[in-house]
Amino acid sequence: MVQPVIFDLYHTLIHGANDERDRVVAEMAVMVNVAPDALVNAYHDTWRDRMVRWTVEETILILSRRLGADPSREQVAHAGEHRRALACRVLATVPAATLDALDSLRADGHRLALISNATSDTAEAWPQSPLAERFDVVVFSCDVGVAKPDSAIYLTATDRLGADPANCIYVGDGADEELAGATAAGLTTLRITELNDTDPDWQGPTLAAIGDLPGLLRHRYAHLQTDNKTAGTRR
Structure with missing residues (x-):
C-alpha cells in the first residue's frame, strides 16, 4: 500500500521568513503606538498562545495593552491587514x-x-x-x-x-x-x-x-x- x-x-x-516576520511586526508596532522591539519580543514570547488561541486582531490588541498602549479599532485593523499581507506573500513563494x-x-x-x-x-x-x-x-x-x-x-x-x-x-x-x-x-x-x-x-x-x-x-x-x-x- x-x-x-x-x-x-x-x-x-x-x-519561514523569520527576519521578514520581525520586520513586519516592528512596522505593526508603529501603527499601534508601541515600541517596535518590545512588540517583536512579545510576539516571540507568546508564540504558543498565537498558534492555538488568538486571532490576528486579538494578538495585536492583547500585546499592545500589555505594553501600555490602547490602540483604536482602526489601528488594530490596519496592523492586522499588514500581518495578513505578509502571510499571503510567504505562502505564495x-x-x-x-x-x-x-x-x-x-x-x-x-x-x-x-x-x-x-x-x-x-x-x-x-x-x-x-x-x-x-x-x-x-x-x-x-x-x-x-x-x-x-x-x-x-x-x-x-x-x-x-x-x-x-x-x-x-x-x-x-x-x-x-x-x-x-x-x-x-x-x-x-x-x-x-x-x-x-x-x-x-x-x-x-x-x-x-x-x-x-x-x-x-x-x-x-x-x-x-x-x-x-x-x-x-x-
Whole structure:
C-alpha cells in the first residue's frame, strides 16, 4: 500500500521568513503606538498562545495593552491587514522543486496532508497558495486548538486521512520538537534540512532535499515488493 505523506509547512515546504516576520511586526508596532522591539519580543514570547488561541486582531490588541498602549479599532485593523499581507506573500513563494516533488508524490498515489503550527493569518491565506490544491488534508494548530508536538494534532491528520499512523510518513525540519512528537504518535519520521537545519541533534533518518523524496519512496516500495515476492516463493 502506498503510504500517505504528512508534511510540516514552514522551513519544510517554504521558507519561514523569520527576519521578514520581525520586520513586519516592528512596522505593526508603529501603527499601534508601541515600541517596535518590545512588540517583536512579545510576539516571540507568546508564540504558543498565537498558534492555538488568538486571532490576528486579538494578538495585536492583547500585546499592545500589555505594553501600555490602547490602540483604536482602526489601528488594530490596519496592523492586522499588514500581518495578513505578509502571510499571503510567504505562502505564495513556494520553491518550484517543492511543487514538483508534491506533484510526483501525488502521481505515485500518495495522499498528502499538512500539519502546521500556524497563526490564523496563515490559515486565512492558505487557499490562495499554490500548495493548497496539492493537499488532501490540512491541519492548522489555530483551527484545532492544539500544537505540535502534542500527539493529538498528528492523530487529527491521520484520522482525516482515514489512515493508521503506523502507515504514514511525517516530513519536517524539526521545529517545536515536531519530529519527536510525530514518532511518539506512531508515524515514520524524516527530518529535512533543505531550507533550515533546525534540529541537528535528531538521530533519525534525514532527507537533504524534498526533490529526493519521491525517488526514495519508489525505491522503498520496490524493495518491499521484491521482499514480498521472495517470501511468497519460500512458502
